[in-house]
Amino acid sequence: MLDRVKDRGLVLLGCGKMGSAMLEGWLAQGVPPASVHVIEPYPSDWLKSTGVHLNEPLPAAPAIVLLAVKPQMMGAALPQVVALGGGDTLFLSIAAGTTIASFEETFGATTPIIRAMPNTPAAVGRGISAITGNPRATEADLQLAEALLSAVGQVVRLEGEHQMDAVTAVSGSGPAYVFHLIEALAAAGEAEGLPAELAMQLARATVCGAGELAQQSPETASQLRINVTSPGGTTAAALAVLMDAETGFPPLLRRAVKAAADRGRELGK
Structure with missing residues (x-):
């Protein structure tokens, strides 16, 4: 599944603690730095040293955009990637409390969207993430999300988004x-x-x-x-x-x- 990322690229919107943990895991798994585009207004010295594309023009149709900004910053951050919606680029959000429906309003209902809830032990590779997608998210999309999130721990699939608040309360918090x-x-x-x-x-x-x-x-x-x-x-x-x-x-x-x-x-x- 990671060949899809290597061929088309990955966009990481936000690279704080969770985003950095994931990026470190992807690079360790063999994702080429040249395939990763990061948008981060306050990059760490470590991020600058990784060799990824940092705050540069984005590919026209990346395999996936991972939304790793805080929910309260989402409104200001999403316009930077909104042009990538409406196609087959997968959007994967790890923002707590932000629903799939709200992302569909921004990117369009035809956009494949997956919502995930990881937790902070991801920083040491011992996290657990729960995922669920909208009807446009295919099995291949879910497998790609699992492959990327497994870089920082276990991944489980939910029956639907209705379970996400309980997951957030148990493993997220x-x-x-x-x-x-x-x-x-x-x-x-x-x-x-x-x-x-x-x-x-x-x-x-x-x-x-x-x-x-x-x-x-x-x-x-x-x-x-x-x-x-x-x-x-x-x-x-x-x-x-x-x-x-x-x-x-x-x-x-x-x-x-x-x-x-x-x-x-x-x-x-």
Whole structure:
């Protein structure tokens, strides 16, 4: 699928943290820098050193345009690529809360459009992206999107755009929940008498290690939890608090994820 990019070119609109992570992955996969055109008003020194076409005239019909600008900047940025709509150039957006319908209004309903939701672990090649397309997006388009997004992690397909707000709330915003867990766990360690630096080291390593174990183990998360919980032991005492049906993690995370999903729906209106 990447031969399509090599032959016709790729346009990256916006090259911040997520765009840079993706570009680094594409170049590592063998996409020639000469096939990549980047529009970025504030390029980093790293971007300038990659050999890509930077803020230069765009190809007439690139294989794909990846929209990697923040939603609030979309209105100002899209006019730079609007002339590429209406043909078989695929538009792939990673902007949260911006619907396919809004892009169809800009580029035309005949334009193939795919909406994706990646997350920040893409910066270390451990992200996960969910994708869904409009009726004009072909199987080949979806495969191309998967090939490009897989440079920074896993890719899953959704049943439709109606699932995107839930995905945003779980995996898009989810890394922030985990980072806050690290903060809270370290603070709890301090409250029990640990020095701040040591508490943070223990919390960070514990969460990262448990995540890697969950990733590599064939067992479910529930079973992994059971494996480290001795009846009547210290872990069981803590889990009695964390798993409380009214005040524990489950109802708290349901409320948090719902709040994020509701906000995503508001942004999409």
